[in-house]
Amino acid sequence: MVRFKHRYVLAEIEFGNDLLIYNLVQQGRRNVLYAAVRDIVEQLHGSYGIGLLTPGLSVKYINEYTRMVMVRCRREHLKLLTSAIPFIKHLPDGKGGQLLCFLRTLHVGGSIRACQKWLIQHNRQVLPTLLLRCTGDEEKSRMRKSIFDSNIVKEEPWTAVSTETTT
Numbered sequence: 001m002v003r004f005k006h007r008y009v010l011a012e013i014e015f016g017n018d019l020l021i022y023n024l025v026q027q028g029r030r031n032v033l034y035a036a037v038r039d040i041v042e043q044l045h046g047s048y049g050i051g052l053l054t055p056g057l058s059v060k061y062i063n064e065y066t067r068m069v070m071v072r073c074r075r076e077h078l079k080l081l082t083s084a085i086p087f088i089k090h091l092p093d094g095k096g097g098q099l100l101c102f103l104r105t106l107h108v109g110g111s112i113r114a115c116q117k118w119l120i121q122h123n124r125q126v127l128p129t130l131l132l133r134c135t136g137d138e139e140k141s142r143m144r145k146s147i148f149d150s151n152i153v154k155e156e157p158w159t160a161v162s163t164e165t166t167t
Contacts (some may be wrong), residue, residue, distance in 0.1 A: 005075040006056060008115045010107040011085055013067040016100045030059040032067060036091055041084045049084075052077045053058065060112065065143040066123060069103070070115055078108065 037057065041049045056074035063069075073081045085105055090098040106122070109115040127144075133139045 004056060005110075006072050008060065008071070008111070009071045009078075009081060009105060009117050010072065010119060011069050011103040011105050012104050013069060013091075014104060015067075016034045020158050032092055033059050033062065033071075036088050036104055037071065037081070037084065040087050041080060044084050044087060045046045045080055049080050050141060053080050058079070063146055066126070068106075068119065070112070071121045075110075080109070145149065 026098060034057065037059075038050060038054065041053050045053075053073060056072065058072045059069060060070070060072050061070035067072065071081065071085075082105055088101070088103050090100050093099045107115060107118045108120065130143060131140055146150045
């Protein structure tokens, strides 16, 4: 049996007019990002790139508040993916239009858990800035819930209890 090793690319979606990506998440639109990645790989690397990248390509995670996405690909084809991600310039908005954006690669990891550990650390640093953008308490609580409940790692960073004992 052959085991395929994967890499997980964490990227941040930056919109020019500071929009949230509610429409990508609420409509279950992981396919939008998947299609955008496939299209740009086809433009840059042709059918050869599509043939290599498609079997292992999937979008694993999208968070509308932090604008983070996690894309999985096979380890051998990581350079194809990372070379194509910065060239994504627009995503469909679901209404027949296009949203201008770009994706910035922040981290590449070998497992979902490693990426989520990095993401929790990153969110700790960025959370005060994200909370300043919120307009009300309800939106702040939804953002906090989205950041900490959407991880596979269910342990919230402030509730971690040390199991070490001093003797």
